[in-house]
Amino acid sequence: MQEQQTAFATFLMRYSPLEVIVVEMQDPKSGVTGSEQKLNVTTIPHVFAGKDIIAWIANKMKTPPEEAHVFGTMLVAFGYIYPLQNHKMLVMCNDTSLYRFQVNPCFLRNQLTNVFDVVAAIYLAKRNIRKKGMLEPYEQAHYNHLHKWLNHKWDFIVMQATEQYKAGKERKKPDRVVFDCQERAYWILNRPPRRTHSAMDCGPERLIDPNEDENMFYQQAIMRSKVKSSVSLGALVKYITTYKTHDPFLAPCQPSNPWQTDNDTYWTLNMRGVDVPTKMRVERWSFSLFELLTDLRGRDDFKVFLKKEFSGENLAFWEAAEELKWGTGSSMSAKAETIFKTFLAPGAPRWINIDGRTMGLTVKGLDHPHRYVLEAAQTHVFLLMKKDTFFRYLKSPVYKDIQKKALSPETHNFSPAQLEQNAQNRSPGIHPIILWQQEEEEKAKTAAASAPVDVKAMMSKIDRKK
């Protein structure tokens, strides 16, 4: 028993911190205090009470009892400790329930040993027996590797291999040959020798030499511009500070968090199509152009401002470019053509003012449109809006007006009875499919309304009516 325990301890030492702790728990001096269990006339040694185990864990790891309890349950769940009563309930109970440590390594569910590796090792050991030590070089290499890696399990592996070998010998010769071929084919597929063409050429053993690509990657990585830690970390802190009051986990939602009060006013007030947005929402639009554009209600307000300035074409172009980028492959050429005619062609009705070089590259690219063909132009337009238009918007009467009008809902103060009521009457809201259909209709209407007028078509229509 002592020998087995030492061997077990050594076996464990190779592995994870979890197993180191399990060994420490069994130390006769500093481990958990054990006792004996009397079962009829037999006395079973080395039993431990759940509460003692949990207390030991809490003390050793300096954690609150609840966490120690969870840890204890993990030890049972993974088989390091097993319960003597209620053996089907693999949890640790914080009372006088009795447990023992699992000593037999074969019964340990060791997460770290890849089962596939054990199966592979058994196969190779069996071949080794059959071939009387004359394995092929790649098999020998693999065998040696597994022998080192699974050394502690080797007795078990050889035992299994011997059993399988004996069972194999008892098969009829034709069956044995077929089975051997099948088995060998399986292993050639799953653990191919080097330089074998395999459809499953992946993983660290694959043929493509990663080193060549790697060196290029490192060279590019060295040349890529990096920023000082103080600058980038400062930016992370700034982001957190800016959004602090908007984070429902850090500051209360107004009027209340629907998950906490079962009242969904917060969501209704912040819907896509509201007439008057909330103050928090309007404030968030000022954080960045990205925020303003991502919130479609904010984008609408921005469009009101742009209309007044007669400079809506930049945003319209940006939106069209987004549609191209994220749209279906089949719609790309049609979209590219419309965009060219509307925004880029000389004399186009909504001509965007971008620098000559970008314009030239974009127009050339449109000969063979792909989804990123407008990338350069789109970035240029976005930066223009970000650095100039956006700030003018924030100072504009349009924005100041919406800021004034914006709602500041009062905090809900539900009594327990009201909260009960709320829980019984949770509103189903509007289904996203319906909202989507409504939005698509709106988009179609605005597109039709703002499309450049085809004078010729209108004239011929009038002629036909005459």
Place this chain on the structure above:
Amino acid sequence: MRSPPIPEMATQEVQLSETLAHLKTESDTLKGKLEEERAKLHDVELHQVAEKVEGLGQFVMKTRRTLKGHGNKVLCMDWCKDKRRIVSSSQDGKVIVWDAFTTNKEHAVTMPCTWVMACAYAPSGCAVACGGLDNKCSVYPLSLDKNENLAAKKKSVAMHTNYLSACSFTNSDMQILTSSGDGTCALWDVESGQLLQSFHGHAADVLCLDLAPSETGNTFVSGGCDKKANVWDMRSGQCIQSFETHESDINSVRYYPSGDAFASGSDDATCRLYDLRADREVAIYSKESIIFGVSSVDFSLSGRLLFGGYNDYTINVWDVLKGTRVSILFGHENRVSTLRVSPDGTAFCTGSWDHTLRTWA
């Protein structure tokens, strides 16, 4: 018929191994140079910058909803943009769409395979995507008619040569990004099922991915069993940044809300924060008492809190700046396998091997 002389073959072998050795030395030198460049710019630690920031108060986070209906382990979930609906998938092949607020099940689909490890809600709210051991990612358009058989309109989009580990729609319903056990990620056109771009570079299974929330929206990060987290350019298919500091499989990656950093959760029981502009790991979230792997991570709206779902059935909440754990949440009766914060940050949802999902606020 003479066989080729052995010495010739031996010379070829020697030449090949010399080239490989040369490449390896060059690789090591370059790696060292990259570390040097990174170190030059490393003038301050995160906790130093965080000293000036106010500490967090006490948190009261509770389970607000428990969603029961799956017959087996819940493996994945995603929120709808309406902030209340979710889609979840489980080991028994079932994909369920719920209104988590009312706890009503709205749709249920049975996939032809088990272990549906990935699911995603489309931005329009009109469809869901899912996949797993079938090596595919399929899109199911949703319907207002509860009796409609959704499986009839199923569309097969992605095809991998191994299991699908994660999927995500891009900015529209028309494109899906997937990651797979075959070591690659891929971008697909939903309508035609065409492969638009594939991403090679991981040396083992890719387990997770997340799209950047930035205005350019052209990058995404992936994490794999090779312990690497890679940042990719969606346009060129190139890996533009790579981080290898974890000691085991990376189960989850999530961008910081500003898009300038991302967090990862791994089987090595730690969560880590990587700064993309400084090109380095800047924080490790770990505790001696936490020794079970992290399955899933997500940030709160401001990025101040990092929620992690762990294999020891708990949820740990971390102060991203100060690096301390602010709360530990109990409730699930088995591993937490998936965790996502809602689109407006009012709650987060967890899925577990105990067959349930919970929303917390």
